[in-house]
Amino acid sequence: MTESPPPxxxxxxxxxxxxxxxxxxxxxxxLFPGEVHALMGENxxxxxxxxxTLTGVHTPDSGTVLLAGETVAFTSPGDAxxxxxxxxxxxxxxxxxxxxxxxxxxxxxxxKLGGIDFKAMRTQAAAVLARIGVHIDPASVxxxxxxxxQQLVAIARAIAVDCRVLVLDEPTSSLDAGExxxxxxxxxxxxxxxxxxLFVSHFLDQVYEIADRMTVxxxxxxxxxxxxxxxxxxxxxxxxxxxxxxxxxxxxxxxxRRTASGxxxxxxxxxxxxxxxAPFDLDIRAGxxxxxxxxxxxxxxxxxxxxxxxDKATEGKLLVDGAxxxxxxxxxxxxxxxxxxxxxxxxxxxxxxLSIRDNLVLAMQAARGWSRPxxxxxxxxxxxxxxxxxxxxxxxxxxxxxxxxGGNQQKVLLARWLVTxxxxxxxxxxxxxxxxxxxAQIQQLVTSLAAEGTAVLFISAELEEVVRIxxxxxxxxxxxxxxxxxxxxxxxxxxxxxxxEHLSEEVAS
Amino acid sequence: MTALTTKLPSRxxxxxxxxxxxxxxxxxxxxxxxxxxxxxxxxxxFIDNAFLIVxxxxxxxxxxxxGIDLSVGSVVALSTMVTAAGLKAxxxxxxxxxxxxxxxxxxxxxxxxxxxKFDIQPFIxxxxxxxxxxxxxxxxxxxxxxxxxxTFRDVATAVIELPGGVTITYNVIIALVVVAAxxxxxxxxxxxxxVYAVGGNEQSAxxxxxxxxxxKVGVYVISGFCxxxxxLLFSLYMLSGYGLHAVxxxxxxxxxxxxxxxxxxxxxxxxxxxxAGVLVLGTIQTLISFQGTLxxxxxxxxxxxxxxxxxxxxxxxxxxxx
Numbered sequence: 155m156t157e158s159p160p161p162x163x164x165x166x167x168x169x170x171x172x173x174x175x176x177x178x179x180x181x182x183x184x185l186f187p188g189e190v191h192a193l194m195g196e197n198x199x200x201x202x203x204x205x206x207t208l209t210g211v212h213t214p215d216s217g218t219v220l221l222a223g224e225t226v227a228f229t230s231p232g233d234a235x236x237x238x239x240x241x242x243x244x245x246x247x248x249x250x251x252x253x254x255x256x257x258x259x260x261x262x263x264x265x266k267l268g269g270i271d272f273k274a275m276r277t278q279a280a281a282v283l284a285r286i287g288v289h290i291d292p293a294s295v296x297x298x299x300x301x302x303x304q305q306l307v308a309i310a311r312a313i314a315v316d317c318r319v320l321v322l323d324e325p326t327s328s329l330d331a332g333e334x335x336x337x338x339x340x341x342x343x344x345x346x347x348x349x350x351x352l353f354v355s356h357f358l359d360q361v362y363e364i365a366d367r368m369t370v371x372x373x374x375x376x377x378x379x380x381x382x383x384x385x386x387x388x389x390x391x392x393x394x395x396x397x398x399x400x401x402x403x404x405x406x407x408x409x410x411r412r413t414a415s416g417x418x419x420x421x422x423x424x425x426x427x428x429x430x431x432a433p434f435d436l437d438i439r440a441g442x443x444x445x446x447x448x449x450x451x452x453x454x455x456x457x458x459x460x461x462x463x464x465d466k467a468t469e470g471k472l473l474v475d476g477a478x479x480x481x482x483x484x485x486x487x488x489x490x491x492x493x494x495x496x497x498x499x500x501x502x503x504x505x506x507x508l509s510i511r512d513n514l515v516l517a518m519q520a521a522r523g524w525s526r527p528x529x530x531x532x533x534x535x536x537x538x539x540x541x542x543x544x545x546x547x548x549x550x551x552x553x554x555x556x557x558x559x560g561g562n563q564q565k566v567l568l569a570r571w572l573v574t575x576x577x578x579x580x581x582x583x584x585x586x587x588x589x590x591x592x593x594a595q596i597q598q599l600v601t602s603l604a605a606e607g608t609a610v611l612f613i614s615a616e617l618e619e620v621v622r623i624x625x626x627x628x629x630x631x632x633x634x635x636x637x638x639x640x641x642x643x644x645x646x647x648x649x650x651x652x653x654x655e656h657l658s659e660e661v662a663s
Numbered sequence: 664m665t666a667l668t669t670k671l672p673s674r675x676x677x678x679x680x681x682x683x684x685x686x687x688x689x690x691x692x693x694x695x696x697x698x699x700x701x702x703x704x705x706x707x708x709f710i711d712n713a714f715l716i717v718x719x720x721x722x723x724x725x726x727x728x729x730g731i732d733l734s735v736g737s738v739v740a741l742s743t744m745v746t747a748a749g750l751k752a753x754x755x756x757x758x759x760x761x762x763x764x765x766x767x768x769x770x771x772x773x774x775x776x777x778x779x780k781f782d783i784q785p786f787i788x789x790x791x792x793x794x795x796x797x798x799x800x801x802x803x804x805x806x807x808x809x810x811x812x813x814t815f816r817d818v819a820t821a822v823i824e825l826p827g828g829v830t831i832t833y834n835v836i837i838a839l840v841v842v843a844a845x846x847x848x849x850x851x852x853x854x855x856x857x858v859y860a861v862g863g864n865e866q867s868a869x870x871x872x873x874x875x876x877x878x879k880v881g882v883y884v885i886s887g888f889c890x891x892x893x894x895l896l897f898s899l900y901m902l903s904g905y906g907l908h909a910v911x912x913x914x915x916x917x918x919x920x921x922x923x924x925x926x927x928x929x930x931x932x933x934x935x936x937x938x939a940g941v942l943v944l945g946t947i948q949t950l951i952s953f954q955g956t957l958x959x960x961x962x963x964x965x966x967x968x969x970x971x972x973x974x975x976x977x978x979x980x981x982x983x984x985x
Binding site for chain 1: 862864869873931
């Protein structure tokens, strides 16, 4: 917060290129001890790349990294850790098969008589956990804890060494509001101890709550560095996306425009699956957006998977166009025109080692069968159309999906399903972990698809988003469908229903 | 999700199942045949399978790290060949032993380096190693070479009396020392824990700053060393070197490790499980020889069935994990 001490980290003129992508161009960055510094930018702006350059995963093509005034060149994450730079990634990068204590101390464990001293290790681990106020058994196996606790264990590992710089790369994306508050408490404790914290999050509320200073990146270049109090949200967003933010407002108009809806496309009658979701009735009409609201674990994804045939229903039936459809699996759902965009885009959606073009073609070819090849010309047309329509960047059909940012991967996944021209599109958390610009584009796409007559089932943890774009909102709680609201409902109404007898504190931004 | 809290016991379940299986098969044998439940039968289990125990210990490292080593059988054969040929040529015994161990470890090192540096599947690299080692045997001699060195024969036939009149060979001692060393390394050293970490999630292990490269190469060196040592034990057992020794033994070793409860996906397993796995295989063999009329190939059939069952159980456990 104060600027008297010299920066602990200084990066000067960092440039780094990947095949076909200039990830970073001449970026400067500085981090002071005892501050929380937010790194802001859209997906693909180069945040992750900059972090990985700092932590030794990538080596910059040019530019220098100074740690406490001395030039350093890390060649591995281990080097960076040795120098006091610890990182906690978005996905918990620990070994779930080992114990909590091992995960915290492996690589620097106490030893006795040539072997690991497990007793001392557990004591040390417990001390580190106590420092951040987490009380779990260090001898327990990591995978026996929920993700949020695993995330805290990752932080414990990061601070178990004499850590001068703590990098938190989207640590909050899988945490609920209470857990985020806990994380922030820990961050403040560490900051006050003089640790420099680099924080990345897509939630502006969180950034404004915790960050002292922010650096904004756009398209791999530095836009500016500001104190949080000097930069209001509007200016920040404008800096991040570099254009006037009319996009979000436009969507609200769009959803108001549509009131008429077509015939019932998909009807669920008493559909349910034991242990996953209680029997529910649901109509989805052509040309409407149905939002699914509920807390994590309320049965949102389970409901979607039933409609898609990914899980078998144990009771009830599904009607498409008024005719009973027996879903034997996703293939029969796809044949009936139902598409499902999974929330796990890496695991269940895309083939990361194929190009954008191949990923798009894959879905189309699967729909046509192998005996009717798609001509190169048709392929190119389609790919070009969707690259432009979804503003996928880089707009290079031959770029490998692996090299794209999260938001662009999500767009490719969407495009892949759109290629098959579905009649019902199920989107499970399509905007999670992606930036505002891409979010707005995806929301806009959803509304325009609906306007063209596609039915959309939209699942999101962000109530604001659901309320904004849905024509109808289905509310889930504890694996039961508890209500159906009109699109005009306010967030408060939905929150009230979800919260029920619980407190409403868990509803995240 | 709710089952996650009861995770700890299920990790030991496969090992426990193997131990129970061993007790069961042994119990069946004791019930059916007189003299089955004797100390010497148990001792013979160890004597006849000492080399397999050593192989399985090395293989446990590799499989725990998420890899596989198909070359071990061939390296055993090569080791018997080098031993026999070396002794025949008049090399002193210590030199022969050192040469064998160095050759085995070096082969493991080379395979590990290729796997790591070129990021090639261990299956294919060790398959190449398997052909290479087998071929090298016949470069030395196409015939079986018997071992006539008197010191070597003395060691081979020497017995140690245990209380109760039970006798074992030095092979058994060596095998048990290897198992104890493996236990220590896997559970008490940073290297060993890194093996588990790499098998659990290699990417995470790397980001945690662990020395994954060294570990991945290291497990193949250990496996190579164990194969060479097993080759020496096999030479003691057979008193000959031959290019057709130990054909398919890599599969016995893998079977023992898997039956012992180690996940083929890596990250979960215990070297004591592998020991139990070897003992199960040995007991089945003993049962069939006691029975007397069944073909010894029934051993293979039973092993096949057991493997299927254990793989299915593991599959269930992995599903639960995700």
